[in-house]
Amino acid sequence: MKKVEIFDPAMCCSTGVCGPSVDPELTRIASAVYSLEQKGLDILRYQLTNEPEKFAGNPVVSKILQEKGPDSLPLVLKDGEVVNIGTYPANEELAEWFNLTPEELTKKPKVRLSLDIKSRK
Template sequence: MAAIRIYEPALCCESGVCGPDSDASLVTVKADVRRLKDLGADIERHNLATDPTSFIENDTVRGFMHTVGSKGLPLTVVDGVTVATGTYPSRDQLLAFAGLGDSSKIEIARSELGLTAKSGGCCGGVSGCC
C-alpha cells in the first residue's frame, strides 16, 4: 500500500476549529485521513509548527520548501512523488492514492501538476526544476 504524507503549513490545531474562524478544508481532511486510517491506509499529516523535523528529513519536501516555501503548502506526497500542492486532495483522490479507489485519479492529479509517468515528480526528469 502506498505511503501518503500531507505536509501542512504551521497550524495551531489539526482540526481547523480552533479560534473564531474555522477552516472547512481542515475539518474535511481530518475526517478523510481518519477514514483512510480506518481502512488500513498508510497516511500521515505533518504540521510545520509541531513537526518541523519531518520537513527537513524528507528530500522531496525539503526541496519543495527550498524552492516554493510554506506558501505552497499543503503538499501531498505519495511514495516520494508530489501529487498535490497548495490544496488538500479530495477523499476520492486519497482513496486512489492509497490503492483503495479509482487509480485513474492518480494520473489526473499528476497531469494537473504537469507530471508524467517518466518524470518521477517535479524534481526528476527533463524539467530540472529543483
C-alpha cells in the same frame, strides 16, 4: 500498499476547529485522514509547527520549501512523489489512491456512550 504523506503549513491544530472560524477544508481532510487511519491504511500527516524535523529531513519537501516557500504547503506525497502542492487532495483522489469509494471517507465515526447515573453520588 500506497503511502500518502501530508505536510501541513504552520497552524495551531489539524482539525480546523480551533480559533474564531472553522476552515471546512481542514475539517474535511482531517475526517478523510481519520477514516483512512481507521482502515489501517498508510497515511501520515505532519504539522510544520509540531514536527519541523519531518519537513527538514525529507529532501523532496525541503527542496520545494526552499524554492517556493511556505505557500507550497500543504504538500502531499504519494509513495514519495509529489502529487499536490498548495492544496489538499480531494476525497475522490484519496479514494482512488487507496482503492476505496469517496463515500468511505465521509462516514462519521460511531461512538457508543453509556452513562451510569445510579453510581453517581
